[in-house]
Amino acid sequence: MPQFVPPFELRDNEEQVEAWYNNPARQENRRLAEENLRLKKLLRENGISWDRRLTLDLNDPTGSRGAWADSKAARRSSRSGRSDQRLPSLPVEIILYILEYSLTSSQPIIDPLSKLNPHVLLPEEKKMSKAQIAINFLATCRAYHDEGERFLWRNNTFVFTDCLALQNFRNLGLEHRKQITHITMRITARYYDEDFEREHRAPYPTSNPTRNPLRLRVIPRVYDNTLARRGFRSYTWLQVVDFLTVLRPPFDPDHDTTQPRPRLLPALESLRIDLVNFPSDFLTAPSPVEMHALTGHDLSMSLKELQLTGIPECQWGSDMASHLVRMVRDDGLFLKSDSTYVSSNRVRKQSDGDWEPRAVRAWKVLAEEYLQSKKKTNGSSLPMGGGHHGHHSHHGTVKIPAVPAEEGQPETTWQNRRTLWKRVPVSRDSEERVWAEFDRTTGTIILSEEYENPDMDTYDPEELVCHHCQMMHSPYDDDY
Structure with a gap:
């Protein structure tokens, strides 16, 4: 029987600084700055100043502004002259049916508004076409964009494998976020080590004790000769805390300050949490202070149903379940089951299991x-x-x-x-x-x-x- 070395629970510094650098707002600012530089370079190469006040005479009808207006009028008259060649129009109801069908996926959408991480996806999810929905419909016109967004966020289900992907939902308007009533969090345990050749194994994350130990996927880190925490580390219970923290009310500058700020998903009624590679009696103790502040105060009694899979069958897993169940209202439903997924060299789905249902505080x-x-x-x-x-x-x-x-x-x-x-x-x-x-x-x-x-x-x-x-x-x- 191999000796299992328990990891030290810690947020990884390299992932934190990468997340800060890849923040959506910061990425958008960099993209706009690069686009401005390219446009200025293009104007400069053609001998045109980027300042329109130096190139256009607003009082000159023969200038470029007048020519642009004339060409626009010519295009308009050209289109009106061949109106008989237009495509046949459809009733608005038929267009909405087509739009709803095109923007509704038969499978859950994984990490919307974010880049996918292939290490936490099933093989069939990697092969799945990115064009699950006809997202280009939203770029057709303003009317299709406004109507299509409502179908997109109301008719689909979503799976989040990274708390940063869930955090990107803060950029979504409240009118769309309040339509979502159920989400799934697939939280995969992450392990780190500076020793590239050392292999780590842990008990198989299931209630069946006869399974062979699981070989863990360890993310290598370069050795740093400092007093920072090194060795075998994990990001597990703190990752659960980070996921739940995102559900707190985001800041909205247009919100009425006389009213409480709504949570990230105000209409959330059902939540499923799939814990991946959380072995029993292997992880260090979770912090009860942060979990209690989230589940016992900020998110307390906010759900009608909580589904939890992969919780370790040990003291720490039992304590974590007791914290999470506080998010369920009285007479709500709490469902617990074995691990749905397990990850080693790839993510695999376990055979279908049974729930252990409980009525909460009935x-x-x-x-x-x-x-x-x-x-x-x-x-x-x-x-x-x-x-x-x-x-x-x-x-x-x-x-x-x-x-x-x-x-x-x-x-x-x-x-x-x-x-x-x-x-x-x-x-x-x-x-x-x-x-x-x-x-x-x-x-x-x-x-x-x-x-x-x-x-x-x-x-x-x-x-x-x-x-x-x-x-x-x-x-x-x-x-x-």
């Missing part, structure tokens, strides 16, 4: 009902906390409504047991969903054998009162 409805009944009975009530072991709750100051019940849900067969219905995917990579009934006390799905046992039709609200702290919370799991 017990709170029962606790509030019990508190009200106790208050009416004896005028006193018990405090309601967020979890065991001193975990505090931030949800008492602001009342965020729970996820509403889905339409068309079946009728329950239980008389006393308190449940709720949710639509869950049949498998990890399937779009098909089926109804599932959850126990509000535990947050888990009711199994088929439980329906056959009438003794399971019980509900005791006293179970919500902790005998240690005398506070009301879920007695089964701190995170749900």
